Structures are given as structure tokens and as C-alpha cells.
Amino acid sequence: MIHLTNISKQHGSQVLFQNASCQILPGSRGGLVGPNGAGKTTIFRLITGEEQADAGEISCSKKTVIGYFSQDVGEMAGRSALAEVMAASAKTMALGAEIQAMEAAMCEPMSDEALAELLARYGDAQEEFEHRGGYDLESRAQAVLTGLGIGPDAHQRPVESFSGGWKMRIALARILTLNPDVLLLDEPTNHLDVESIIWLENWLSTEFKGALLMTSHDRDFMNRIVTRIIEVANRSVTTYSGNYDFYLREREIRREQLLASYQRQQEMLAKEEEFIARFAARASHAAQVQSRVKKLEKIERIELPPEQRSIRFSFSEPPRSGDDVVRIENLGKVWPLPEGGEHPVFSGVSGLIRRGEKIAVVGVNGAGKSTFLKVLAGNTAPSAGSAVIGANVHVGYFSQHSMEVLDPKKSVFETVQDAMPQAGVGVIRNLCAAFLFCGDDVDKRIDKLSGGEKSRVVLATLLAQPLNFLILDEPTNHLDIQSREILLEALRNFAGTVVLVSHDRHFLRSLVNRVFEVDHGEMRTYEGDYAYYLQKSGREMCAA
Template identity: 50%
Template sequence: MIRLESISKQNGHQILFIEASAALQRGEKVGLVGPNGSGKTTLFRMITGQEHPDEGQVAVDRGVTIGYFSQDVGDMAGRSAVAEVMDGAGPVSVVAAELKELEAAMADPDRADEIDEIVAHYGEVQARFEELDGYALDGRAREVLAGLSFTQEMMDGDTGALSGGWKMRVALARILLMRPDVMLLDEPSNHLDLESLIWLEDFLKSYDGALLMTSHDRAFMNRIITKVVEIDGGALTAYARDYEFYEQQRALNEKQQQAQFERQQAMLAKEIKFIERFKARASHAAQVQSRIKKLDKIDRVEPPKRRQTVLFEFPPAPRSGEDVVSLKDVHKSYGGRRIYEGLDFLVRRRERWCVMGINGAGKSTLLKLVAGTAEPDQGTVAVGSSVRMGYFAQHAMELLDGEHSVFQSLEDAFPQAGQGSLRALAGCFGFSGDDVEKRCRVLSGGEKARLVMAKMLYNPPNLLVLDEPTNHLDMATKEMLIAALSQYDGSMLFVSHDRHFLAALSNRVLELTPDGVHHYGGGYTEYVARTGQEAPGLRG
């Protein structure tokens, strides 16, 4: 269906592809992987014709329809979410908008004298809408939006009033409703809650078209794809099977290449030593020349490319008391909506609670109450003795001063610290060399998240309160964070939609449901085994 034939592409001084080739066949589900900046989005844009390779060609079979979801969703003001989603299906959305206008005209008392004409026109437009299967499409659009956690009010309200994350879901729903021959999905798992993520997973597994996608969520990727295409050093390499197999195969290939490289280096060293030793002796001249010619003809084995990884290091935190946080008879409402009525909850030392619940259940509210950024309407929230808290919230990234550099941001937070220790801290969080001079306004979401974590962890807390800490992190950084937090000695209270993160780090589950609050001993893996569901909103 789609073939990349010996493509080369350079952006400024950066070479992305060098005579790279790959193919996407009918019905294949492919995960596109590679480090940040390796060219994944550029590859999508070349397939859709928004960019062109410098050399080679991108061939798409005639008549193949492509739906492309990217992180750049643009402005959507003035129309409902349902209208925006149906718009991806073509002319039917225009007819739907005309029906709405005519319905409003029929209800307008100022146009009572035109009513016969309006009703007649409405009948014609309605017939056209039925002919285009509009009523079924409206239902399907609502089904997709409901799967992505939209309420009826959100579906019919102005899309312009939605946050960026919800607009992303509208853009994603457009592609899903369109059901093209090929879907190109660039990070579709970003900004989704766990229920939406699992619904999307099921949708994509049953989709019979071809799929090429990127995702920083390994569990999501692993359950959908049947093939991996890796971008590495300008080349495209295909691996059969899922992401887990790709990781194992890549590690094995690297080990074999390293062994091959070391064997060749040992052989070369031996030959060079012989040449150096005997090059001045006439009796060995023929042998020396023979070995020099042999060395010139050898294909040199390159050592495996080393991926740069961020290493998080948690200095030992001071010990807290046994009771870390206690909530007693907590009531909390927003407007007329009650979030908590008489909540009792205790976090003890070294407990790692993951908080689960559908959108609006009060997950982030609980974290805010514990962190002290929200007050209960009634009841008490008491932080225990010797507790030093680190709170990671999404809004913390928006509070970074855009004009300050990474290093200035750290200096402002820790004016007593020496330059050397701050540079070491920045290095631990992936800011080495000139990266520390980057202004905060040009940082990616992942870089901002790493900077906020660096500021949070410089004076190590013994209680971590984390609200979706992995949202903007790439897979390698996420793995390093999980590895570091596994060694962390303090207590944790966190919300995450990443199942790998949940399973690796939780040893308690707090589930918020309309029926009340449920506690589970054991972590997320035990919760799934006991309930038979991966998220509260999926229960029958």
C-alpha cells in the first residue's frame, strides 16, 4: 500500500534518513520507534505529502485513503465536538449543519411568515441527510466520542471551550470515525485517561485497515502492533512481532555486534602489531605488504550505537514518621458537584498508593488536598511528622519562566547551591552541555517535565505526590524513572494512565467509584487480578 524507496532527508544540519526503505502492507499494524528527533513525525509528513524526501520516493497505491492524527490540532472554535468529528466524513457534515440552522429557523418567532418555505426546504435537506446515512453517522460519532470519555454535554458544546487535551481527542475521533484504509497516528495515547486508552486499544485491534503509529506507552503499543519499524542512524529496520520482541531482538543484535566488533578489533591490533614490528626488515617485506593489503580490504564492523539515556538518581531521603498523611471525614465540592463526602484515608510510611477512578472521580482533587493546594470544605488533612513532600502537577510546567534558561531556573529554586552541584543535577535529568542554556519557552513537554522533576527532587522528599508524571516522557526516560522510583525509599501517592508504571511501582490501590471508595492491598497487578478489569470505568 505504501512504500518508502531509498529515501534520504536532511533538516538543516541534521541528517534524518540515508537511502532508507520500508513498506506498509494492507492490514499491518506497525509501531514506529526511535529516539526523540530521529524523524518519526517527518516520516508521517512525507507519507501524507506535507513534506518530500530529498532523494528517493514515497509511493502510495492509487485510491488509498489516509487519515493522519498529529499533535498539532489547530483551532476548533464555533462548532460542537460531534460536528467536528463528522466533518472528517465529508459532505454529510455540511448537510448536518444546514439541518441545525433550519431547525433554529423553524423555532424563530420572527420568521413565522416563512415557515412553509422553511419546512419544505427542511424536508429536502433531511432527505439528503438520510441518503448520506447521516443519522447513523451521528450515532457512530457519539459512540467514538463516548469511548474517548466525552459526556453528552461536551459532545454538543462548543469545541472551542475545551482544553488542548480534549481537542486532541476530538481530532483523534475524526480519524477513527473516518476509518480510512491507512491510519497514521502520532502519539494517540497522549492526554487519554486509562478507560479511553483501553477503549482505543480495543478499537485499533478490531480495525481492519493498515496502521502506523508512535506511542510512549509500551503496554498500549505492545497489545496492538504486529511489527516494529525502527529509525536509527538514518536507516529503517523492520522487526517482526510486538514491541517486547523488538526490545529483546535489538538487545541481542547489539550484543552480537559488540562481540563481532571486539573480535575484529583484536584481530586488527594483532595485524598492526606485526606490521609495526617487521616493516623495517627486508626479509619480511612481502609478508608486511600482504598484511597491509589484507587490512585495506576488510569491511570494518562498527560498534553498536549507544542510546543516550537519562539517569535519575535519588539521594537518600530523611525518614518520616509512620503516619505520613491522614485524611479524616473530608468533604469537598466544586460548585454543585460533590467530590467527597466523609472521606477517611491514611498513607503510611513506604506505602505506594496509586489512585484510580473515571474522569471527574476526584483523583487530582485528592492529590491537591494532600499537597495543600486545595482545602477541604469540612474535615482535616494532616501531614505527619518529619514529612518532606515533593508534588508534581501538570500546571507546574506552565509556571516555568519562559525567558529563563534551564540553569537559571535551577539557580532560582536553589540560590544556596553551588554551580557544580546544579550542573550535576541538570545532567542527571538529561540537560548536559549547552542544553542547560536553553530557554524554558523552547523546551519540549518532556524536557519541561524533567526540569520540574529535577527541581522537586534536589532536596529529596520522603513523600512523592505525582499527578500523571509520565505524560510527556519518552519511553527511555520513563523506563529510567521507573527504575529510579523502584529504589526510592519514601512513600508515594500517584495518578497515572500508564499501566507499566502502575504495575511496576504501586503496592496499594485506592479506587474512587460512584459506589464509594475502595482500598486494595497489593498493587495494580493484584487489583486487575481481583477485579478482572484494568480500570474502574470498565466494570459491567
């Protein structure tokens, strides 16, 4: 369907690909992986024609419809949410109008030759209209919007009235409704809650029949959808048959085999070079020496890709808190509405958070999870009841707004140093490295960092302080899979108490031992891990 053959691409002095090849086959489900900056987005842009390769060939059928969802949604204004979604299928709508015009023309008298020509054009247009899903375009747009969490009551709302995160959902709905032959998705699960992620999984698995290539930082999502992995790294593109977990295992096996081949080649080269050095000056061995020199010149040297360094940092033991970390009694919260009146978020919540627990707060978007965390952290006062912090509890709070309070003029090193002023340079650099800031990266200014890098800085400063109660609102947002694994390992080893909101199911399944569910203003407690919650709440089948 789409073939990239011997592609080379360079951005400035950085070489992204050299003679790289891959293909997208009809109906295939591919995951695009690789370190930040390796060229994943460039692959998408090459396929869509937004960038041109320096060398090589990209072949694609002219009739192939490509849908590309990126994090840059552009401006949206002047339409309802539903109209905005349908506008992406402008060609399909134009075909529908053309078919109607041709049907009207058929009712008028004309010559046999003209009628035959009109019928031929009508047949071609109808075939393409059906191929693009034109007959159920509006119903499909409504179903996709609803599945992504924008219900029928919001379909006619002006698109400019939605926040940035909800506009991302509308942009995703535009591409899904297009029903393309090839679907390119760049981080489609960002800004989606678990329910919407599960809906998208089911839609891609059962409704979408085209080819798919996507990037995602959600490990579970990748494992459930993709059947092949395309790795972009070290100026090359490598394909693995299997899901993400298979890719991790297979990559390690291939690396061990490459290392063994490299060591054998190095031993052979050492012997040959020793022979050449020993007998280079002897006339009796001149022919043998020349033969071996030529042999070495022809050998293709095996290169080992650079190691992905994984640095472990031992966090200091936080001060021990009392056994009762937070005692909650009849807690309630309402927000005042701009037009007057109040919006009840939750009420009558009672319970106890105990020392050492790792608790997930779950529920649909808008259920009140973030508000509950704000009340626990003391960032907003409850409207009713109380949340009393226990003895010797030191609270650390992370939210998406935490990144906004970073000093943009300071470097990564200076920011982390402020959090642990008594630590030496080596300890601070080691902590920075544990959160993937190595070498000169520690000298980067905060205002030059991406959203994911800023998240890692804030999380590093939190875990560096003598805190024993962490309240984390979406700490995995903007983090790639490697960064999520680093945070997961840090929180597993954290001796204090954690309450968090996250839409990453692998993260929750690997960490939490208790679940609070916020639903329709009430809170239910599940005394077990995330798998136990899915089973007891009846959401296990949905998650499957």
C-alpha cells in the first residue's frame, strides 16, 4: 500500500535515516516506537508529503486516502462540534452533492451518448462515495464524538467553547470519521480518560478496516492494538512482528546476538591485525600480508548501537508519618456556576487513607477526581465535611499546573538543587540522570524544555524532598514509555503514601493496592489492586 524504500533524511547536522525501508500493508496494525528526536514524526510527515526525503523513494497509490492525527490541532472556530468533525470529510460531502446533481440531471432529456457518459461518471462517483463511507457519514460522526466523550447534548455546541483537551478529541474524531485507507495516529490517547481509551481500542479493533500506524505512550493500548512494531533508532528503521511486549523481548534477543557476532568479529580482526603487524616486514610473507590486508578492507564492520543508559537513584527514606495519613468525614465539594447556582462535584465522602498505601482515584472525565485531589492537598477548601491530615505528614502535590510554577530562567540542575540544597553536585547530577537528564541536558533552561521534560523535572524535585505523602494528578501525561517506567519504579520503591489519578492502566495495575472510584457525586472504595477493582466494578469486560 505504502512503501518507503532506502529513505535518507537529515535535519541540519542530525542524520535521522540512512537507507531505511519499511512498508504499510493493507489492514496492518503497526506501532511506531523510538527515542525522542529519532524521527517518528518525520516518518508521518514523509508519508503525508509534508516533508520530502533527501534520497530514496516513497510509493503510494493515488486513490489511497490518508488520515493523519497530530498533536497540532490548529485553529477551530465558526462551526458546531459535529460540523467540525464532518468538515474533515469535505471531499466525501462534495461527492454526495455531485451524486445528487447527477441524479437530478438524469431526469432531464439528453442524448444516449450523454446519458451513457453521465451514468459512467455517476457509477464512479457512487463507488468512491461508498468507499469513503458517505452514506453513514453523519451517524458515524455522531457515534465517534459520543465514543470520545462528547455526548449528543454537546454536538451542536460551538467548537470554540471547548477547552484545549476537548478540542484534541474533536480533532481525533475528525480523522476517525474520515474512514481513511491509512490511519496515522500520533499519540491518540493523550487527553483521553480510560473509558474513551477503551472505546477507541474497540473501534480500531472492530470498526476500522484500513491500515494503522501509530505512536503511543500507553503500553496497554499498544499491546491490545498493534501486531507489528516499527522501531526508529540509530539512523535506521527495524520491523518486529508482534505487539509492544514482544518487541521488548525480541529486541533484547537481537541485541545479545549482535553483541556475540561483534565479539567474534573483534577476535577475528585482532588475530588478522596481529599477523599483519608481525610479518609486515618479512618479504617471505608479503603475499599473505597483502591478502589479509585486502580481506580486512572488504569486511563490513559490525557496529553496536549506543546503550540506553538506565540509572538507578536511591531516594532517601522519607520521615515516618502517623498510621492515619488522612481522615475524611462527610467530605463534599460544589463549584459555583458562572450563570448562577452550583455544580455539585461529590458529597458525603468518608474514609481513611493509611500509611504506605498506593491509592488510585478513578472515574470518567468531569467526575471530580482532580477536585478531590485538590481538597486533599489543601489547594481548595471543601464545601462540606473535612479532610484532616494526620501527624507528621508532609504533603507533595503534582498537577499539570505544577509545571507553570517552574522558574523559566533556571536550568534543570538549578531547579533540582533548590529542592535539595544540602546535596552535593554528584547526588544532584545522579538524580537528574535518573530522570533522563544526562550530560549537558542538566544545563538546559526550563523555558527550552518540552512538556514531558518539565513533568520529569517537577517529579524529580518532588521525590528529592523529605515528603511522605504524594498527591499526583496525571503524572504520566506527556511522559514517554521509558519515563513512565522510571517514575513507576521510583513510586514502587517510595516508602511513603501515594494517591494518584492516571489513565495509564499498566501504571495503575503495576502500582496501586487500593482504588477510590468517583461516580455521580459519590465515592466507592475498593480494598484491592486495580485488577480487583476492574473485576468487582464490572469494568473487567469493558477493559478486555
